[in-house]
Amino acid sequence: MKGKKKDYILLKIATILIIFIFIFIAQRSFDAYIIRILNLCGIYVILGVSLNLINGFTGQFSLGHAGFMAIGAYVSALLYTSPEIKEVNYFITPLIWPLNIIQIPFIFSLIMAGLVSAGVGFLVGAPCLRLKGDYLAIVTFGFSEIIRVLFCNLQNITNGPLGLKGLPSYTNLWWTWGIAIFTVWFIKNLINSSYGRALKSIREDEVAAEAMGVKLFYHKVLSFIVGAFFAGIAGALLGSLVMTIDPNTFSFSMTFQIIIIVVVGGLGSITGTVIVAAIFAILMEVLRSVESPMSLFGLNIPGIPGMRMLLFSILLMIVVLFFHQGLMGTKEWSWEWLYKKLMGNKKEIEEGS
Amino acid sequence: MSILKADHITIRFGGLTAVSDFYLDLKEGELVGLIGPNGAGKTTVFNMLTGVYKPTIGKIYFNNQEINIKKVSEITALGMARTFQNIRLFTNLSVIDNVMVGCHLRLKSSVINAVFYLPKYVQEESEITEEAMKLLKEVNLEKLESNLAGGLPYGQQRKLEIARALATRPRLLLLDEPAAGMNPQETKDLMSFILKIQEKFKLTIILIEHDMKVIMGICKRILVLDYGKTIAEGNPIEIQHNPEVIKAYLGVEAHYA
Amino acid sequence: MNLNIFLQNLSNGISLGCLFALIAIGYTMVYGVLRLINFAHGDIFMMATFFAYYVIALFSLPWGIACLVAVVLAMLLGRTVERIAYKPLRNAPRISSLCSAIGMSFLLENFAIVVFGGRPKAFYRPEFFSKIFILGGVRIPGVNFVTPIVSIIFLLILTYIVYRTKTGLAMRAISKDFDTAKLMGINLDRTISFTFILGSGLAAIGAVLWALRYPQIWPFMGVFPGWRAFIAAIIGGIGSIRGAMVGGFMVGLLTIMIVAFMPGLAGYKDAFIFIILIFVLLFKPEGIFGEE
Numbered sequence: 001m002k003g004k005k006k007d008y009i010l011l012k013i014a015t016i017l018i019i020f021i022f023i024f025i026a027q028r029s030f031d032a033y034i035i036r037i038l039n040l041c042g043i044y045v046i047l048g049v050s051l052n053l054i055n056g057f058t059g060q061f062s063l064g065h066a067g068f069m070a071i072g073a074y075v076s077a078l079l080y081t082s083p084e085i086k087e088v089n090y091f092i093t094p095l096i097w098p099l100n101i102i103q104i105p106f107i108f109s110l111i112m113a114g115l116v117s118a119g120v121g122f123l124v125g126a127p128c129l130r131l132k133g134d135y136l137a138i139v140t141f142g143f144s145e146i147i148r149v150l151f152c153n154l155q156n157i158t159n160g161p162l163g164l165k166g167l168p169s170y171t172n173l174w175w176t177w178g179i180a181i182f183t184v185w186f187i188k189n190l191i192n193s194s195y196g197r198a199l200k201s202i203r204e205d206e207v208a209a210e211a212m213g214v215k216l217f218y219h220k221v222l223s224f225i226v227g228a229f230f231a232g233i234a235g236a237l238l239g240s241l242v243m244t245i246d247p248n249t250f251s252f253s254m255t256f257q258i259i260i261i262v263v264v265g266g267l268g269s270i271t272g273t274v275i276v277a278a279i280f281a282i283l284m285e286v287l288r289s290v291e292s293p294m295s296l297f298g299l300n301i302p303g304i305p306g307m308r309m310l311l312f313s314i315l316l317m318i319v320v321l322f323f324h325q326g327l328m329g330t331k332e333w334s335w336e337w338l339y340k341k342l343m344g345n346k347k348e349i350e351e352g353s
Numbered sequence: 354m355s356i357l358k359a360d361h362i363t364i365r366f367g368g369l370t371a372v373s374d375f376y377l378d379l380k381e382g383e384l385v386g387l388i389g390p391n392g393a394g395k396t397t398v399f400n401m402l403t404g405v406y407k408p409t410i411g412k413i414y415f416n417n418q419e420i421n422i423k424k425v426s427e428i429t430a431l432g433m434a435r436t437f438q439n440i441r442l443f444t445n446l447s448v449i450d451n452v453m454v455g456c457h458l459r460l461k462s463s464v465i466n467a468v469f470y471l472p473k474y475v476q477e478e479s480e481i482t483e484e485a486m487k488l489l490k491e492v493n494l495e496k497l498e499s500n501l502a503g504g505l506p507y508g509q510q511r512k513l514e515i516a517r518a519l520a521t522r523p524r525l526l527l528l529d530e531p532a533a534g535m536n537p538q539e540t541k542d543l544m545s546f547i548l549k550i551q552e553k554f555k556l557t558i559i560l561i562e563h564d565m566k567v568i569m570g571i572c573k574r575i576l577v578l579d580y581g582k583t584i585a586e587g588n589p590i591e592i593q594h595n596p597e598v599i600k601a602y603l604g605v606e607a608h609y610a
Numbered sequence: 611m612n613l614n615i616f617l618q619n620l621s622n623g624i625s626l627g628c629l630f631a632l633i634a635i636g637y638t639m640v641y642g643v644l645r646l647i648n649f650a651h652g653d654i655f656m657m658a659t660f661f662a663y664y665v666i667a668l669f670s671l672p673w674g675i676a677c678l679v680a681v682v683l684a685m686l687l688g689r690t691v692e693r694i695a696y697k698p699l700r701n702a703p704r705i706s707s708l709c710s711a712i713g714m715s716f717l718l719e720n721f722a723i724v725v726f727g728g729r730p731k732a733f734y735r736p737e738f739f740s741k742i743f744i745l746g747g748v749r750i751p752g753v754n755f756v757t758p759i760v761s762i763i764f765l766l767i768l769t770y771i772v773y774r775t776k777t778g779l780a781m782r783a784i785s786k787d788f789d790t791a792k793l794m795g796i797n798l799d800r801t802i803s804f805t806f807i808l809g810s811g812l813a814a815i816g817a818v819l820w821a822l823r824y825p826q827i828w829p830f831m832g833v834f835p836g837w838r839a840f841i842a843a844i845i846g847g848i849g850s851i852r853g854a855m856v857g858g859f860m861v862g863l864l865t866i867m868i869v870a871f872m873p874g875l876a877g878y879k880d881a882f883i884f885i886i887l888i889f890v891l892l893f894k895p896e897g898i899f900g901e902e
Contacts, residue, residue, distance in 0.1 A: 061705055063712075127892055133704045134647050135891050138844075142884035149881035186468055193467035193474070194457050194481060197446070201454045204443035211403060211437075213429035213458030213521050222464065256716055263709050268445070306723030313717035320710045321698055330445060 008335035011342075019181070023173045033285075035173065039241050040281040042176030043234050046183045048261040048277040049270055050230035053187050055259075056267035057196065058223040059203025061133055064124060064140035065231050065258055067147040070250035071120055072113035072232025073239040074151060077164050078102070079109035080240075089164050093155035106170040110179075110236050117232025118225045120147075125224030129217060144255065151247040163246040164239075171241040179237065183230050188270055190226065199223055200268075253309075257284075260312055264319045265327050272328030284308065355417075356381045356525055356557050357433075362401055362411030371397045372581040375411075379525070384551060384558045386572035388565075388592075390601055393578040395561045396438050399527050402559075403435050404428040415525070430458050434523035436514045438530050438561075444503030448494055448513055451502050452485040455520025488516040491550065508539050512546075519550065525557045526550075532564045540564060544571050569593065577601065617748045619870040620863075625754040625823065627862025628761035632816035633839035634846070634854035634861075635768065636688075636809030642785030642849040643805050644700075649711040650691055651813060652836015653718035658684040658814035659733060659827040660726055666734050673736055681814040688810025689803050691718075697799070722829035730828040733821040740825075757819045764815055765855060768808065772851060777804050785849055838865065841887045847897030856898060 026038060047065065054062045078086075078099050086095050094100065104112075128139045151158045158164075190196050198219050201209040210216050239245045261280050265272030287308045319326060357379040364372050372394040379385060387395050400406045402413060404425040413420050420428050434455075443451050460481075462474035489495040492512040497505065502513060511531055518526060528547070532540050544567055551558055562568050568575060569589040577585040577592060579601040585592055592598055633655055640648045662680035665671055671679070695714040699707045739753040772778035780801040783791040792798055820835065821827055842861040846853025861883065869876045890897060 055705075059705075061708060128888075131891060131895070134645075134708060135895065137708060138647070138840075139888050139891055142888050146881045146884050149878055153877040189468045189470065190464070194453065194460050194478060195464055195467050197450050197454050198457045200446055200450075201443050204445055205441045207405070208437065208441035208443065209454065210425040211405075211429060211435055211441075212455045212517060213426050214454065215424075215426045215458075256712065259709065259712065267705070306720050306728060309716065310720035310724050313713060313720050316713040317695065317710065317717060320706055320713055321695070324699075324702060324706045 008339055011335050011339055023177055027173050037282055037285050038173055039171055039176045041278040042180040043237050044261060044277040044281045045180040045274050046230050046234040047258045048273040049183050049187050050227045051258045052262045052273045054223045054227040056262055057191055057203060058199040058220060060220055060223065061137045062140040063137045063255055064144040066250040066254040067144035068117045068121060068228040068231035069235030070147055070151055072117045072235035073245050074158055075116045076109040076113035076236035077167055077239050077245055079104050079112055080106050081167055085166055090159050096156050110233050113236040114229040114233045118229040121224040121228025122221060125221045129220040148247055148250055161247065163244060165244045167240055167243045169240055169243050171237050176237055179233060184270060184274060260316045263316060263326055266325060266329050268330035269328035269332055271333040272326055276327055354381045358414040360412045362408035362413060364397060364401060364406055365409045370581055375583060379557060381557055383574060384572050386568040386575040387559055387561045388568055388575060389578035394581040395578055396529055399435060399529055402527065403433060429521055432524035434518040434521045435527035436518055436529055436531060440510050440514055442502040442510055442514055446502055447499050448502050449485050449489060449498040451513060452488050452517050452520045453481050455517045456481040456484055458521060485520060488519050492516045507534055519554060527559050529561045530563060532562055532567050540567060547571060614747045619866050621750050621754045623863035623866035625757040626866060627859035628757050629816045629820050630839045630842045630862045631855045631858025632761055632812045633835055634843040634858040635851055636813045637840050638843040638848055638851060638854040639805050639809050643781060643802055646696060646707050647711060649715040650718055652832035653715050654684055654688050654810050655813045655817045655835060656722065656829065656832030657687055657718060658817035659821045660722065662818055663731060663733055663827060673734060677818045680818060681811055684814035685807045685811045688806040692803060692806040719829050726829060728829060730826040733825040733827050735822050735825045739822045753823045760819060764812060768812065777801060781805055838883060841883055844887060845890050845897050847899035850899040853897055853899035
């Protein structure tokens with residue numbers, strides 16, 4: 001990065017093309033179940049990377065990510081769903097004006113989801129960021145719970161505990177993977193920029209960072225806003241993927257899943273988060289089979305519900321206790337590494353990616 | 354020209370008065386030493402000057418601006434930088450990243466500029482990199498630029514902290530025991546280094562030190578603190594023969610040139 | 611609202627407050643010695659009820675014995691959690707301990723789901739506790755008599771231990787100054803273990819009394835009382851045992867009174883308690899009694 005920079009442009013373009021083609025083929029011909037898993041991979045990547053920005057790179061322990069997801073999910077759903085479907089859903093208490101007649105294209109609803117979520121990220125972050133470690137965690141958790149309770153009760157806006165059903169399915173691999181790639185690119189650039197250094201310095205030593213002129217409030221809020229923005233979009237994508245929104249899905253359980261991803265992947269590594277997020281999404285679905293009865297060697301093994309999360313909890317504990325660096329620690333993917341692998345280390349390359 | 358004026362500042366923590374009635378009128382270009390037994394309140398004075406603590410009584414003026422009420426990062430932006438008694442580097446960042454953080458406060462490009470690699474930001478980033486490398490050369494660390502700061506030997510960590518502080522382009526530099534843990538040769542190098550950067554970067558410097566060789570060697574004016582009060586002020590000769598100072602240090606061997 | 615209803619609610623509030631106080635003490639003591647929020651505390655509470663349940667269900671032992679066994683097992687569990695999840699990370703960065711605490715909490719909850727099943731079970735409740743006594747028009751269930759009395763007894767025992775015994779002194783020393791306590795020759799490990807054991811024991815007593823009040827137990831039952839008790843500890847001043855008791859009472863009373871006086875806002879009661887928490891943390895983070 002310092003001095004001469006090899007851009008590996010060709011390598012990058014080739015990778016993008018391959019992904020492009022893959023999505024094209026997948027969206028056409030893969031089994032719906034597999035497409036769903038791939039979509040979830042993308043969504044978890046967005047969630048993981050956005051949480052890692054706040055918790056891993058800036059060192060602010062936020063437990064409120066589910067709240068940002070919820071906001072994004074509801075905001076977008078209320079915007080892209082047709083008035084007819086809304087009327088069907090809000091049969092107990094009608095939806096307030098103008099939400100009951102609005103309908104805008106999916107992409108704008110996504111942007112709004114991100115913006116509103118970011119706005120709330122600011123509201124949550126601004127007063128709380130002078131709290132230290134544990135207290136910030138509790139307060140952000142509190143906000144997440146307050147949001148959940150609000151959404152469970154505001155019948156005329158969110159339809160309360162009934163949630164929203166029958167949402168149109170806009171989410172597909174183009175959206176999820178496209179946005180996931182954008183998220184990774186955006187946050188990676190942010191981290192590698194001067195602002196990213198400032199964020200990391202806050203994580204390392206807040207007192208020293210401030211003494212070197214880094215504005216603590218500005219930068220902490222920045223990480224919250226960006227993290228919330230992408231979390232909101234992820235929530236929106238999730239809503240349209242499963243076509244229902246239940247306020248209770250955005251509980252601490254959800255935040256905890258993303259924490260697992262981020263901690264296991266490595267709190268300071270985007271690459272680690274991406275890898276673990278994808279694996280996590282796949283495992284969550286695949287391991288469902290552990291929870292339903294199955295036949296093994298002629299024996300009927302009854303399903304054990306909850307086994308998935310138990311295994312993940314154990315995994316998290318093992319990582320926290322023995323591998324607290326996570327999978328990647330603070331190491332990142334480098335195009336240089338890929339280039340070397342492909343070229344068989346033929347050329348000596350000085351600079352990193 | 355008076356660059357800093359601490360106007361009879363006092364700070365109390367609950368019932369304890371850590372520093373009382375501290376007065377300093379610092380002229381531009383001075384190299385002042387701040388000495389005193391352990392616990393005398395020297396670092397507390399630094400913390401008040403840099404904005405970490407707000408004085409209970411009294412005002413502080415930096416470049417004729419009242420800085421009592423300003424935040425730490427604002428004061429740094431006005432041109433006051435410091436190093437810490439217990440080194441506070443960004444251990445998991447690279448050596449050069451540490452220094453570049455010091456340059457961040459001058460960044461004009463917005464976050465969007467930075468994320469999308471717009472030309473204005475790319476230009477600024479390369480300027481920052483260049484400046485950081487120059488500072489690393491000053492402290493002979495340029496070859497270790499991509500090493501992790503936490504992995505450096507102690508002496509080099511101290512030098513890195515100074516380079517980082519210089520990156521903020523200060524007019525006033527506060528050094529808190531920079532010679533701690535150094536051997537005699539390193540100490541000598543440090544002394545000439547401080548004088549060199551003072552000249553080169555046109556700095557005013559306040560230096561806290563226990564090593565009397567350093568203080569007596571390079572400081573023209575010395576303030577002595579004991580139990581939070583200034584008990585003496587003067588040039589090295591005056592201080593060495595001041596009975597109050599000797600009393601305060603009684604039992605402690607003072608080495609001076 | 612007439613006087614009778616008010617007194618009924620008051621009695622409920624006091625009763626609930628005692629329970630929160632018992633649980634809150636565990637949070638506050640652990641925070642005092644380790645500066646760690648033991649997220650798993652509420653789940654030890656939950657496990658205690660299941661211990662009691664299974665002792666009765668599997669061994670048909672008398673109810674009283676079952677509760678005793680539950681308390682002892684809970685104490686063991688608390689100590690084990692400390693050994694596994696917190697001791698190895700004593701010198702690690704705070705985020706690791708935080709993750710470990712959260713992880714342990716989820717581990718216990720999911721363990722309970724897998725082993726005990728997710729469906730609520732009915733806790734055996736001797737008749738006295740559910741019987742309603744009518745005093746001058748006020749209807750008070752038996753459990754509302756027992757709870758405050760039992761709670762106060764154990765709170766007094768706790769106060770004695772903390773303020774009159776050597777181990778209690780060690781606990782207080784560690785919470786004032788960890789490093790100096792170490793240097794003074796206090797056996798850190800033993801004292802910390804003891805803190806967990808004590809806290810878990812109290813939580814188990816609270817758990818039994820809770821189950822006698824709300825005789826349905828299920829793996830996530832510790833979440834609600836856990837967070838409320840934790841918030842109570844913060845309001846009272848985390849690290850202060852007095853604070854935990856006072857905070858517990860306040861939260862218990864508030865929980866009942868909000869629903870009683872403003873039934874329309876009942877759905878928001880969970881949000882209220884977190885709003886109070888946020889206000890306290892933002893404006894008076896030391897809580898009522900500050901740092902003990």
